[in-house]
Amino acid sequence: MEQVEILVVGGGPAGMMASLSAVQSGANVTLLEREVKLGGQLIKQTHKFFGSYKEYAGVRGIEIAEKLTSLLKEQEDKGKISILTEAELVVFYHDQTLGYTYKGALRTLKTQKMIFTTGASERMLPFPGNDLPGVYAAGAIQTLMNVNGVLPGEKYLMVGAGNIGLIVSYQLLQAGAKVLGVVEAMPRIGGYLVHASKIRRMGVPIYTSHTILEAHGKDRVEEAVIIAVDNKYKPIPGTEKVIKVDVISLAVGLNPLGELLEQRGIKFCYIPELGGFVPWHDENLRTSHPDVYVAGDLAGIEEATTAMLQGELAGLVVAGELGYGNLEEQNKIGLVYQRLKEFRTGPKSEKTREGQLKLIDG
Amino acid sequence: MNDDKVIICRCEDLTLKELRELLKRGYTTFDEIKRLSRAGMGPCQGKTCKQLILNEIKKYTRLEIDKIPIRPTAVRPPSRPLIFNEILESENERNS
Numbered sequence: 001m002e003q004v005e006i007l008v009v010g011g012g013p014a015g016m017m018a019s020l021s022a023v024q025s026g027a028n029v030t031l032l033e034r035e036v037k038l039g040g041q042l043i044k045q046t047h048k049f050f051g052s053y054k055e056y057a058g059v060r061g062i063e064i065a066e067k068l069t070s071l072l073k074e075q076e077d078k079g080k081i082s083i084l085t086e087a088e089l090v091v092f093y094h095d096q097t098l099g100y101t102y103k104g105a106l107r108t109l110k111t112q113k114m115i116f117t118t119g120a121s122e123r124m125l126p127f128p129g130n131d132l133p134g135v136y137a138a139g140a141i142q143t144l145m146n147v148n149g150v151l152p153g154e155k156y157l158m159v160g161a162g163n164i165g166l167i168v169s170y171q172l173l174q175a176g177a178k179v180l181g182v183v184e185a186m187p188r189i190g191g192y193l194v195h196a197s198k199i200r201r202m203g204v205p206i207y208t209s210h211t212i213l214e215a216h217g218k219d220r221v222e223e224a225v226i227i228a229v230d231n232k233y234k235p236i237p238g239t240e241k242v243i244k245v246d247v248i249s250l251a252v253g254l255n256p257l258g259e260l261l262e263q264r265g266i267k268f269c270y271i272p273e274l275g276g277f278v279p280w281h282d283e284n285l286r287t288s289h290p291d292v293y294v295a296g297d298l299a300g301i302e303e304a305t306t307a308m309l310q311g312e313l314a315g316l317v318v319a320g321e322l323g324y325g326n327l328e329e330q331n332k333i334g335l336v337y338q339r340l341k342e343f344r345t346g347p348k349s350e351k352t353r354e355g356q357l358k359l360i361d362g
Numbered sequence: 363m364n365d366d367k368v369i370i371c372r373c374e375d376l377t378l379k380e381l382r383e384l385l386k387r388g389y390t391t392f393d394e395i396k397r398l399s400r401a402g403m404g405p406c407q408g409k410t411c412k413q414l415i416l417n418e419i420k421k422y423t424r425l426e427i428d429k430i431p432i433r434p435t436a437v438r439p440p441s442r443p444l445i446f447n448e449i450l451e452s453e454n455e456r457n458s
Binding site for chain 2: 091130269
């Protein structure tokens with residue numbers, strides 16, 4: 001059986017940074033990515049990032065993916081990292097043995113340490129007609145549109161005014177589609193106001209304190225009914241509005257994708273502020289299993305920027321555990337802590353801060 | 363609301379109406395609902411329905427989500443359906 005030092009599962013922003021920082025400390029890494037290309041969600045993010053310049057603020061997600069991929073390819077040429085794409089981890093056996101599918105076969109490997117950066121899955125909403133063709137998750141539409149060059153419809157209703165809902169709405173407009181409205185159950189917009197202003201300027205109404213009531217259509221979505229909600233999120237009868245759309249896009253949150261860790265019996269906590277069930281982890285991102293670390297959305301739903309910082313941290317810590325890295329690399333750990341903390345001081349990180357406190361309580 | 367038009371588990375076609383009937387009959391754990399309805403046993407392995415079912419159990423039992431019993435072995439390998447040939451190929455690899 002193949003033996004590896006550090007296995008990184010998932011080649012998104014967290015996994016790429018974890019691999020890079022571990023390799024740069026001197027460790028040997030195997031990186032598994034399910035898709036054809038590295039980058040995770042970055043490969044469809046055509047917008048520029050916010051935050052700090054050290055974490056690529058002002059750079060588009062797709063460019064960050066290319067930059068990190070080329071840094072990883074350099075390490076691959078030096079033989080420090082083995083990058084497997086279209087490789088999907090499916091089994092977490094006992095000990096440190098894991099099974100993954102690659103080139104049509106189930107293969108196994110044994111590893112000393114693992115960093116899981118498997119991201120998140122999109123949430124579904126229960127409403128009549130929610131299985132009609134034309135009901136999509138917003139991230140799926142973004143993939144179809146920006147990666148595959150396919151628009152799944154002409155007229156859209158966006159459900160959810162968090163960053164994903166706002167950004168995908170804007171990108172739909174850029175692609176020539178019509179967005180007839182954004183509904184948000186909360187009384188205020190959840191995402192950055194700069195994204196909200198952009199789509200408002202282009203004439204898209206944002207209905208706060210509104211939700212989707214039903215979807216109608218014979219063979220596919222033909223119209224959506226939206227309704228106002230009170231401060232307990234209860235629909236207010238008589239406020240229904242019918243909007244003629246052929247696509248309903250759901251941007252109603254993400255769930256950390258921890259099924260592989262659940263298979264292995266790793267401890268999970270239910271923390272709504274972090275996205276629901278998250279693997280318990282300490283400040284070094286170590287889970288209840290001493291050799292398993294997590295980073296990115298799997299460790300709690302946040303942003304690509306924090307995913308990259310967490311990835312970098314996990315990579316440094318794990319390499320250190322295996323005896324790699326000089327003093328300089330170990331000092332970096334403190335700097336990454338500091339940058340994570342700085343990034344999370346803003347009002348938009350309030351939920352993350354509350355979630356982190358609950359995590360400490362276990 | 364038209365409960366029979368609300369899909370909770372799209373892999374196994376469980377509707378909200380069927381889920382609420384199970385709850386009324388006293389099946390108020392995720393495991394029981396899974397065994398009786400096959401919810402969560404399809405290709406996506408519960409990624410879509412798990413949270414929706416837990417929310418309904420919470421509404422019905424008034425238990426907080428982390429107090430709703432879920433067996434620790436509820437998630438079993440593999441995490442997605444495998445093709446027999448993938449397993450066969452791995453046997454060949456081992457024997458070669």
